[in-house]
Amino acid sequence: MRLYQGIRSLILALFRKILFIWVRTDVSGNSVEALALDPDKPVCYVLQYSSLSSRLVLEQEVIRAGLPGATEALPVKNGPSHSFFFLYRRIGGFFRGRQAPAPTNEFRALVHYGLEHPDQDVQIVPVSLFWGRSPDKEKSLVKLLLSDTWSIAGRLQKFLIIMVHGRNTYVQFNQPLSLKQVIDEYRHNEERANRKLARILRTHFRRVRQAVLGPDLSHRRTLVAGLVRTQAVKEAIRETSAKDDIPPEKVRAKAYKYADEIAASMSIVTIRFLEVVLAWLWNRIYNGIAVNNIRVVKEVAQDNAVVYVPCHRSHIDYLLLSYVLYKNGLMPPHIAAGINLNMPIVGPILRRGGAFFMRRSFKDNPLYATVFNEYMHVMFSRGYSVEYFVEGGRSRTGRMLQPRPGMLAMTVRSFLRDHRKPIVFVPVYIGYEKVMEGRSYLGELRGKKKQKESIFGLAKTVRKLSNSFGRVAVNFGEAIPLAEVLDDVHDSWRDEAYDSEYRPAWLNQAVSELAFRVASNINASVAVNPIGMTATVLLGTERLAMDESQLIRLMDQYAALLKAFPYAETVTLPEGSGKDWVAYCEGMGLVTRQPQKLGDIIALEGSNAILMTYYRNNIQHLFALPSLVASLFENKDSLARDKIVFLASVAYPYLQSELFLKYQPEEAETVINQWIDVLIEQGLLIPLADNRIGRPEEGTEPMLRLRVLSRFIIQTVERYHIALGILRKYGSGKISATELEEQSTLLAERMSILFGLNAPEFFDKSLFRNFIANMQNNGVITTDEDGLLCYGEGLDEVADDARLVLSVEKRQAIQQVTMMGA
Numbered sequence: 028m029r030l031y032q033g034i035r036s037l038i039l040a041l042f043r044k045i046l047f048i049w050v051r052t053d054v055s056g057n058s059v060e061a062l063a064l065d066p067d068k069p070v071c072y073v074l075q076y077s078s079l080s081s082r083l084v085l086e087q088e089v090i091r092a093g094l095p096g097a098t099e100a101l102p103v104k105n106g107p108s109h110s111f112f113f114l115y116r117r118i119g120g121f122f123r124g125r126q127a128p129a130p131t132n133e134f135r136a137l138v139h140y141g142l143e144h145p146d147q148d149v150q151i152v153p154v155s156l157f158w159g160r161s162p163d164k165e166k167s168l169v170k171l172l173l174s175d176t177w178s179i180a181g182r183l184q185k186f187l188i189i190m191v192h193g194r195n196t197y198v199q200f201n202q203p204l205s206l207k208q209v210i211d212e213y214r215h216n217e218e219r220a221n222r223k224l225a226r227i228l229r230t231h232f233r234r235v236r237q238a239v240l241g242p243d244l245s246h247r248r249t250l251v252a253g254l255v256r257t258q259a260v261k262e263a264i265r266e267t268s269a270k271d272d273i274p275p276e277k278v279r280a281k282a283y284k285y286a287d288e289i290a291a292s293m294s295i296v297t298i299r300f301l302e303v304v305l306a307w308l309w310n311r312i313y314n315g316i317a318v319n320n321i322r323v324v325k326e327v328a329q330d331n332a333v334v335y336v337p338c339h340r341s342h343i344d345y346l347l348l349s350y351v352l353y354k355n356g357l358m359p360p361h362i363a364a365g366i367n368l369n370m371p372i373v374g375p376i377l378r379r380g381g382a383f384f385m386r387r388s389f390k391d392n393p394l395y396a397t398v399f400n401e402y403m404h405v406m407f408s409r410g411y412s413v414e415y416f417v418e419g420g421r422s423r424t425g426r427m428l429q430p431r432p433g434m435l436a437m438t439v440r441s442f443l444r445d446h447r448k449p450i451v452f453v454p455v456y457i458g459y460e461k462v463m464e465g466r467s468y469l470g471e472l473r474g475k476k477k478q479k480e481s482i483f484g485l486a487k488t489v490r491k492l493s494n495s496f497g498r499v500a501v502n503f504g505e506a507i508p509l510a511e512v513l514d515d516v517h518d519s520w521r522d523e524a525y526d527s528e529y530r531p532a533w534l535n536q537a538v539s540e541l542a543f544r545v546a547s548n549i550n551a552s553v554a555v556n557p558i559g560m561t562a563t564v565l566l567g568t569e570r571l572a573m574d575e576s577q578l579i580r581l582m583d584q585y586a587a588l589l590k591a592f593p594y595a596e597t598v599t600l601p602e603g604s605g606k607d608w609v610a611y612c613e614g615m616g617l618v619t620r621q622p623q624k625l626g627d628i629i630a631l632e633g634s635n636a637i638l639m640t641y642y643r644n645n646i647q648h649l650f651a652l653p654s655l656v657a658s659l660f661e662n663k664d665s666l667a668r669d670k671i672v673f674l675a676s677v678a679y680p681y682l683q684s685e686l687f688l689k690y691q692p693e694e695a696e697t698v699i700n701q702w703i704d705v706l707i708e709q710g711l712l713i714p715l716a717d718n719r720i721g722r723p724e725e726g727t728e729p730m731l732r733l734r735v736l737s738r739f740i741i742q743t744v745e746r747y748h749i750a751l752g753i754l755r756k757y758g759s760g761k762i763s764a765t766e767l768e769e770q771s772t773l774l775a776e777r778m779s780i781l782f783g784l785n786a787p788e789f790f791d792k793s794l795f796r797n798f799i800a801n802m803q804n805n806g807v808i809t810t811d812e813d814g815l816l817c818y819g820e821g822l823d824e825v826a827d828d829a830r831l832v833l834s835v836e837k838r839q840a841i842q843q844v845t846m847m848g849a
């Protein structure tokens with residue numbers, strides 16, 4: 028018997044080597060750490076369908092990864108002689124390859140062993156294998172027949188599939204199941220135990236296949252034609268024809284043209300081509316891509332239509348997210364792209380990579396709006412994954428922009444029409460150590476006109492490929508089921524009837540709530556990197572320069588602050604220490620070193636001083652509350668703890684709206700008190716008698732730490748005081764919101780020049796607009812019938828307290844313009 032098994036093993040090893048002369052695999056989850064295997068329990072791998080080629084691939088990947096062997100025998104009498112089994116067995120002859128929907132004998136033997144030995148456990152690791160990801164259904168009949176799809180291949184078809192797609196094989200190892208836990212409740216009923224484990228494995232393989240392959244692709248021309256035939260588009264055609272006095276045939280042709288302009292034409296051939304090109308590109312311009320929390324996506328993609336909502340920092344975002352998903356065994360999403368990217372050469376490639384194109388605005392074109400809405404509804408109702416940027420455009424300041432409601436509203440309305448397929452939003456934070464468009468952003472912030480995308484602009488970008496842009500992080504945040512958001516806003520939404528035209532009264536509230544959750548979950552997944560930490564500390568100094576050893580100590584201490592009270596589990600912190608980070612920034616050319624006998628000085632110079640505000644702004648929200656507390660001690664030696672909590676709580680709703688902080692306003696007092704305790708523990712504040720809190724002595728290291736910390740957020744608070752100062756200058760009922768916004772922007776720009784402030788967002792008109800709108804929403808100011816802003820005495824008290832954070836020089840600068848008393 029041993030001789031037979033030895034010869035058999037040699038033959039299988041030979042077959043495996045022959046197979047891998049041709050086959051090339053891409054594998055995920057193949058490590059002891061990723062699988063979280065218990066070394067004290069035996070491991071058994073399970074494949075869905077009986078196949079010699081699948082077995083050989085499994086054995087090869089187990090050997091490569093150093094996992095517990097698939098060829099080792101399990102302690103199962105009359106069971107599998109190896110640590111793997113197939114869920115379904117093959118019946119029929121060589122040309123008849125259907126699978127019996129019944130567990131194999133080895134499977135039954137494993138369950139029997141588990142029932143006979145209740146004190147023993149086996150870790151069952153499901154392994155999914157795909158010969159090619161999905162067919163190119165538009166043109167290639169051969170690829171349609173010979174791609175690994177939802178159908179089950181026979182022996183001859185499998186051989187041909189391996190020949191066609193063997194070099195693009197994907198293998199996914201998944202989290203193990205506990206045999207003991209699964210069958211424990213059926214200790215006295217073996218048949219039911221068999222059925223339960225088989226059902227769990229069958230469901231698992233179906234869900235993985237759904238996530239990896241996605242829904243079946245439709246022929247694009249059929250999809251486009253189908254859109255024009257929907258009831259909503261037909262009605263829009265009739266209305267447009269009647270309104271504009273155009274024959275219905277011409278309007279119908281226009282609707283078809285719109286649909287053709289919008290629709291993606293996803294091609295797996297193109298995706299595979301892009302995978303190769305992008306792998307080369309990332310290796311050339313980046314020092315690595317860190318992917319965190321991908322487990323969240325793999326879980327939700329199995330049973331839901333997924334909407335990926337990344338922050339938008341660069342044009343690279345489009346490509347990077349699709350690449351990361353594909354490399355991790357997930358179907359790339361259909362991506363909403365601006366029509367400006369539908370350029371010659373580039374546009375068709377993006378369309379085949381999954382992009383669908385949309386015009387910047389279509390409020391005045393109801394026909395186009397209807398066609399686009401119906402296209403989105405098809406995507407969601409069929410279960411496609413979709414990606415869009417809620418910010419609308421790329422952030423030029425490094426901050427999360429205010430979400431735009433358009434695409435979110437379309438998604439909500441589509442789900443209300445047909446919610447059989449759940450929709451889950453997956454926020455994604457994409458963090459660059461050096462954003463490719465950084466220099467052009469500086470020009471735009473200085474007033475330079477944004478350049479229109481073109482082939483020539485793309486050619487200029489190609490020249491940058493010789494530069495290094497550091498590392499990039501792709502962090503997946505906490506998923507947001509749309510149904511849960513609707514339940515919180517309007518719990519009876521399932522009982523109402525909806526059509527394509529219906530807009531419930533509570534829709535805007537639901538969209539606003541969804542927008543905030545998406546934005547705050549993106550920010551709660553931020554990747555802190557060496558560039559951001561260095562920028563944050565250096566920009567907190569008066570001269571943008573600091574002794575190197577002091578800079579290193581401060582960065583280590585602020586990193587310790589983030590660890591002492593973690594903002595969220597999905598936030599990632601940089602490896603190494605302050606010393607490593609300074610050296611890294613210097614190597615990236617973002618800081619300069621000025622040698623000095625008493626110690627080298629690290630400084631920001633020239634355009635880098637402004638560019639680094641971008642990277643500081645990426646992580647500013649993490650320090651917002653401790654920095655706010657620290658800023659209250661700019662001009663005060665001590666304050667009552669209650670006063671600190673009150674003042675910080677008053678400012679919190681405005682900071683929350685601007686920086687998308689995750690805590691609800693009712694949580695603010697608790698969190699502020701927690702931060703006060705942390706600052707005391709870290710030596711930045713001192714507890715005094717009578718429940719008062721004091722600051723460290725001037726000239727000491729702790730006082731320096733507190734002062735630099737306060738400057739992380741102080742410009743934001745100063746901006747609020749500017750708006751309050753101008754409002755009080757004119758008086759209640761004397762100035763409109765638009766005039767207040769304009770006057771505040773001018774004064775902020777003036778102060779930026781007078782005090783050498785490097786942050787371009789300090790005089791960003793949209794931030795003043797948001798602050799004024801929030802004061803209205805919070806009832807601090809009201810609007811009279813003439814559109815003028817009115818306020819009560821409470822505003823004066825808040826404005827006087829807010830001046831605690833302002834230096835004497837800045838108070839005087841504001842007074843000169845607003846003519847306010849000291």
